[in-house]
Amino acid sequence: MIDETLLKQLSTAISEQLNVKILINEAKSIHGGDINQAYRIDTNEGYFFLKMNDAEKYPDMFRQELAGLQALHNANALPVPKPLAYGKVGSRSYLLLEFITKGQTVADFWDNFALLLARQHRVTQPHFGFNTPNYLGTLKQYNTPYSNWPVFYAFNRLLPLIRMAYDQQIVDKGMVNQVESLCKQLPRLFPAEPPALLHGDLWSGNFMVGSNGRACVFDPAVYYGHREMDLAMTRLFGGFDTRFYYAYQAVYPLQPGWQQRIGVCQLYPLLVHLILFGGNYYNSIREVLQAY
Known part of the structure; x- marks a missing residue:
């Protein structure tokens, strides 16, 4: 879970990286795989997808993932969640991405x-x-x-x-x-x-x-x-x-x-x-x- 202190730290860190004031209203835990904790965060700028893990175990994992997502995004081919920010708060690393809303498959x-x-x-x-x-x-x-x-x-x-x-x-x-x-x-x-x-x-x-x-x-x-x-x-x-x-x-x-x-x-x-x-x-x- 993300406590109030960590939420405030995240708000400050993300605001600095995005150059816009971000206020986190809620962080809802969702499935994020075996390594990371994942959250849908509700902010004054809409929903975002947030991943967090242990900064000591995986010190550069999110930096590398962001670079990979950016390379795929720049290819203008298969869509990926737009990478927005990464950083560290306390002992935890985070990666902030565009939130993708689920839909239903089309015929093709x-x-x-x-x-x-x-x-x-x-x-x-x-x-x-x-x-x-x-x-x-x-x-x-x-x-x-x-x-x-x-x-x-x-x-x-x-x-x-x-x-x-x-x-x-x-x-x-x-x-x-x-x-x-x-x-x-x-x-x-x-x-x-x-x-x-x-x-x-x-x-x-x-x-x-x-x-x-x-x-x-x-x-x-x-x-x-x-x-x-x-x-x-x-x-x-x-x-x-x-x-x-x-x-x-x-x-x-x-x-x-x-x-x-x-x-x-x-x-x-x-x-x-x-x-x-x-x-x-x-x-x-x-x-x-x-x-x-």
Whole structure:
């Protein structure tokens, strides 16, 4: 909960960042995931969405999330809640966003979703990566720039995580060797493509239907990567409607062999979930690696 003292501190901090006097009338707790506390705050300037967490545990998480949201917002493709401010009050960090009102899907919801994601994926830069490290969940996501996707995927994604899992005694040396072997095969598996602006954590829990009946995405782990990473992520944890995949393929066709690369692309989020949550993710990772 947010007590009166913290509310006053937040009002002052947000007012300074937005350059307008903000008076918080009420902060209503709403679902915000496993890491953060989330609130709909009612102010003299309308509703806002507020996220808070432990500033000592995650000192720069919201700063990085704001940068990612700003990159997606600037792409003028998939809508995101407009990022407004971030900061620290006492021992807690906060991120202030536009409040999105839920709506009902329109008839072409999935087609439009796919079209806008394809438009976002056409936003590019010379190198894979991002200007700073950020997070996927609570794990640091390394974004050291590389001009080559297989090298980026190996050294910034797969190898750091499998070694972390080994150090934490979650996996054995045999699985480490399998991932290292797979990394050597990545150049023949992935066709060359320009770096695409990725959401980075695009699963069914990270979008909602806005008041206009269109998709709005949030909680990104943004970087420039291979676009099949986003699409493979959408197939985890329930997947998207089939119409989404047909529509994407129609406007921005994937290169041959994409079906065989789904598991390889899912290996990164599966490793993240194995480290954070354990459980059956080990078996899912083993199934992917058996083919290599």
